[in-house]
Amino acid sequence: MPDDTPISRQAFDESAARLGITGTESHMEELFRQVQGVLAGTASLKTISVSGTEPDMAFSSSGSPSE
Amino acid sequence: MDELEICYMSAGALAPMIQSGEISPVEIIEAHLSRIRATEPVLNSFITLLPNEALAAARQAERDIRAGRYRGPLHGIPVGLKDLFNTGGVRTTSGSRIYDTFVPAEDCTVAARFREAGAILLGKLNMHQFAYGPTGENPDYGHMHNPWDPNLVSGGSSGGSGSAAAAGQCTITTGSDTGGSIRIPAALCGIVGLKPTYGRVSRHGLTPLAWSMDHPGPMVRTVEDAATTMNIIAGYDPNDVASVNLPVPDYTVALTGDIRGLRIGVPRQYLEAPLDPEVREAFNTALSQMESLGAEICEVDFPQFIDAAPISTTMLMAEASACFRDVLESDGQLLYEPVRLRLEAGLFISAADYLRAQQARTVFDRAARRLLDEVDLLAGPTEPVTAPPLLQQQVLAGEQEIGTVPALTQYTRPYNITGFPAISLPCGFSAADLPIGLQLAGRPFDEETVLRAAHAYEQSTDWHLRRPPL
Numbered sequence: 001m002p003d004d005t006p007i008s009r010q011a012f013d014e015s016a017a018r019l020g021i022t023g024t025e026s027h028m029e030e031l032f033r034q035v036q037g038v039l040a041g042t043a044s045l046k047t048i049s050v051s052g053t054e055p056d057m058a059f060s061s062s063g064s065p066s067e
Numbered sequence: 068m069d070e071l072e073i074c075y076m077s078a079g080a081l082a083p084m085i086q087s088g089e090i091s092p093v094e095i096i097e098a099h100l101s102r103i104r105a106t107e108p109v110l111n112s113f114i115t116l117l118p119n120e121a122l123a124a125a126r127q128a129e130r131d132i133r134a135g136r137y138r139g140p141l142h143g144i145p146v147g148l149k150d151l152f153n154t155g156g157v158r159t160t161s162g163s164r165i166y167d168t169f170v171p172a173e174d175c176t177v178a179a180r181f182r183e184a185g186a187i188l189l190g191k192l193n194m195h196q197f198a199y200g201p202t203g204e205n206p207d208y209g210h211m212h213n214p215w216d217p218n219l220v221s222g223g224s225s226g227g228s229g230s231a232a233a234a235g236q237c238t239i240t241t242g243s244d245t246g247g248s249i250r251i252p253a254a255l256c257g258i259v260g261l262k263p264t265y266g267r268v269s270r271h272g273l274t275p276l277a278w279s280m281d282h283p284g285p286m287v288r289t290v291e292d293a294a295t296t297m298n299i300i301a302g303y304d305p306n307d308v309a310s311v312n313l314p315v316p317d318y319t320v321a322l323t324g325d326i327r328g329l330r331i332g333v334p335r336q337y338l339e340a341p342l343d344p345e346v347r348e349a350f351n352t353a354l355s356q357m358e359s360l361g362a363e364i365c366e367v368d369f370p371q372f373i374d375a376a377p378i379s380t381t382m383l384m385a386e387a388s389a390c391f392r393d394v395l396e397s398d399g400q401l402l403y404e405p406v407r408l409r410l411e412a413g414l415f416i417s418a419a420d421y422l423r424a425q426q427a428r429t430v431f432d433r434a435a436r437r438l439l440d441e442v443d444l445l446a447g448p449t450e451p452v453t454a455p456p457l458l459q460q461q462v463l464a465g466e467q468e469i470g471t472v473p474a475l476t477q478y479t480r481p482y483n484i485t486g487f488p489a490i491s492l493p494c495g496f497s498a499a500d501l502p503i504g505l506q507l508a509g510r511p512f513d514e515e516t517v518l519r520a521a522h523a524y525e526q527s528t529d530w531h532l533r534r535p536p537l
Contacts, residue, residue: 012415019411019415020396034409035412038412039415041376041380041381044377045423045424045427046423048374049430050430053426055428055429056432
C-alpha cells in the first residue's frame with residue numbers, strides 16, 4: 001500500500017540523525033508530527049505556477065511595479 | 068498633572084509641553100515608573116527595567132532643554148525597545164536565558180537614533196522567545212499578558228511592546244515584524260503598529276529571525292506618534308545590506324486628514340477566509356467610515372492570498388533555522404520547547420523547496436503590486452479574531468476552528484512576503500471589550516499614504532482614546 005505521508009518515520013529518523021537532532025521519545029514524536037506538517041506545506045508550493053520565474057536571491061522592495 | 072494622564076499622553080502632546088518647560092522629562096519618567104510599578108505584576112511587559120538610568124537621562128534632558136538645547140519631538144520622551152534591539156551597555160536577551168547576560172558594546176541603529184533624538188530608554192521589552200511566535204509566550208522571562216484581559220495573549224512576538232504602549236507604561240515602543248509581530252500585538256492590544264517597507268528602517272544590530280522578512284518599526288498609541296517616530300528611525304544605513312538609499316520625507320506632513328479620492332481595495336479573499344463575525348462587522352463599519360471621509364472603497368481580486376501561508380512558512384522556517392542553527396546545536400535543550408521544535412523542523416526543508424518558495428514569492432509579489440496599480444491601499448482586518456487565551460492552541464474564527472498561529476498570521480504575512488508598508492490601528496471593540504484592528508497596506512516606500520489614511524480614520528473615531536481597565 002503506498003505511503004501518502006510527506007515523509008516516512010524511517011526517513012525522518014535517518015534525516016534527524018544526519019542533522020544531529022536528538023531528544024526524548026516524546027520530543028522526537030512531536031517533531032515528526034511537525035515535520036509532516038511542514039513538508040505538506042512545502043509540497044503545496046508545487047501547485048503555484050512559477051515557470052520562468054527566478055527567485056529573488058537578494059530580495060528588495062524597491063523593484064518596479066508590475067514587472 | 069495627574070500621573071495617569073501623563074502616561075496616556077502622546078509624544079505629539081507631550082513634546083510642546085516639554086519644549087516650553089510646562090512639564091519636565093523628570094516628571095514624565097517618574098509618572099511612567101509609577102505606572103510600571105502598578106501594572107507590571109499583571110502585564111510582565113519588561114525583561115529589563117532601567118529606572119535609575121532613565122531618571123538620570125531625564126535630569127540631563129531637563130538641564131539641556133533649560134539651557135536651550137532642545138533636540139526635537141522625542142527629547143525627553145519615554146521609550147521601550149523590544150529586547151532584540153541591541154543597546155550598548157544594556158543587556159539584550161532576545162527573549163532567551165541563553166543570552167541572559169549578553170551586553171552589547173554598541174547600540175543598534177534604531178537605538179542610536181532614539182538616543183541622538185534625546186528619547187529616554189525606560190527598559191527592554193518582553194518578547195516571544197527569539198521572536199519566533201505570534202502569542203507572546205516566554206517561559207524564561209514569563210509570558211506577556213493583555214492589558215484588556217490578563218488571561219489573554221498580548222500577541223507576539225513583540226508582546227511586551229504592545230502591552231507597554233497600551234497600558235501607558237511607555238509613550239513609544241518598538242517591535243520587529245517577520246510574519247506580523249508588530250501588527251499582531253498592536254491589533255490585540257488596541258494600539259497603532261507600523262511595519263515599514265522592507266529596507267526603510269535599519270535592521271542593523273537587531274537579532275534576526277528571517278533575514279528576508281524582518282522589519283523593525285514603531286508601536287505607539289496614535290498614528291501621529293508613528294509618523295514622528297518614523298521621522299527619527301527611518302533612513303539609509305550602510306550597515307544594513309537591505310537598507311535602501313531613498314530620501315526620507317517628513318511623515319507628519321502627510322497627516323492632512325484628507326483622503327478624498329483615495330482608492331482603497333478590499334481583497335475579496337480576505338473576507339472569504341475564517342473571520343469572526345464581530346471583527347467582520349467592525350471592519351465593514353470602518354470601511355463605511357472611510358467612505359464617508361471621501362475614500363473610494365472597492366473589492367479587488369487577490370487569488371494568490373491563499374499562497375501566502377506556504378510561501379511565508381517555508382521561507383520563515385528555513386531562514387530561522389539557518390539563523391539559529393548554532394544555538395540549536397549548542398544550547399537546544401535550553402530553548403522553549405515549541406521554539407526548539409520549530410527550529411528543528413525547519414532543518415528538514417530542502418534548498419530546492421526554499422528556492423521554490425522564493426520563486427513563488429516573486430509571483431506573489433508581482434500579483435500584489437499589480438493590485439496596487441489599481442488602488443492606492445489594500446485594507447483588511449489585521450486579525451480574524453480578538454485576543455485568544457494564553458497557551459490555547461486553537462481559535463474559533465467564524466464557524467471554523469483553526470490553529471492559533473495560522474489564524475494570527477493569516478492577514479499579516481502577505482506583507483512580509485511583499486515587504487509593503489502596513490499599519491494596524493484600532494477600529495472597534497468586541498462585546499467582551501477586546502480591541503479589533505484595521506490593517507492598511509500601501510505601495511513600497513509609500514508610508515505617507517498609509518499614515519495619511521490611518522490618521523484620517525483615527526481622527527474621525529475615538530477607538531484610540533479607550534484605555535484598558537488597569
